[in-house]
Amino acid sequence: MSSIRAVLFDLDDTLWPIVPVIQRAEKLLYAWLKLHAAPVTERVTIESMRERRQQLMASDPVYQRDLRILRRTVLLEAFADAGLDTRLVDEAMEVFSKARNEVTPFADVLPALENLRSRVMLGSVSNGVADLDAIGIAHYFQASVAAHRIGCAKPDAAIFHAACDALGVAPAETLYVGDDPLLDVEGAQKAGLRAAWINRVEIGQDRVLPSHVTPDAVFGNLHQLEQWLKDNDPLTR
Known part of the structure; x- marks a missing residue:
């Protein structure tokens, strides 16, 4: 792998x-x-x-x-x-x-992004219209792909591949992290990426995965993502 x-x-x-x-x-x-x-x-x-x-x-x-x-x-x-x-x-x-664009990131987000960006390349893929510059976190990401800019939306494989291309990485070298089992997890896996499902209980997600969806990992927050990368990939330690 x-x-x-x-x-x-x-x-x-x-x-x-x-x-x-x-x-x-x-x-x-x-x-x-x-x-x-x-x-x-x-x-x-x-x-x-x-x-x-x-x-x-x-x-x-x-x-x-x-x-x-x-x-x-x-x-x-x-x-x-x-x-x-x-x-x-x-x-x-x-x-x-x-x-x-007046959003408040979850408490784990900024510390995790700060730590992760020294280990791996970071990017975003969204069907929404968030402005990362206006929000103040654009500097964490080396690529940001949005459906309204490229003309396709998740779960279309093309939007995931566009982000991989922008970073210069292969899909198999990329982990996608999202909350939607179908758009994010299944969509990313069908595009050849690994996919992690984030299920944030603090906003009432605490959902059950569809029986046919099997994420590569499941997290409750991004600190768990950091630990998973350390445990599963020596290059990200």
Whole structure:
């Protein structure tokens, strides 16, 4: 078995909890709409916009690959229905995007990334739209691949291979770490990577793996990942 030269991370719910972040961002956006585009809030709610996004995702794969386009499309529809200038949508998106990147990493994340980057190359692969520069952790990663930038999303093997290519490593030399058994673990393994499932009990994950999914490792936090690398790969000690 090849030694591990690189570790790739999922972002949302792997490095930080995402549900409270999105909920807060949507509330801030809706408050902005009430102040600057009140007729929109007379026609839609946070819940109805969420339902519309789900409909669009089910109707066209492009919305699964680019969550920014998805959210912007729903806002454009709402502004048009209210008879408002759709140029305000860009301002609304800025409000949401700023709040969406105000995340708080789990306590283990920054210490683990600091330790790991001296042992292996680090990268990220995400279907989301997190801005690592805005969050302040871009310097830990030598490659960051996002679905909306390359036109394919997990579990497509191409997105994993894009990250490996960016780091100059073979899939077999790469460990992928993520919280979703299908998108992250199964997807990475089918792409030829090794895959670790992170199951963070502190955010209520504590899930059961599907019977057909067998991760190469299971962690509750990134400190356990550090120890696993030390125990299983001499090159990362």
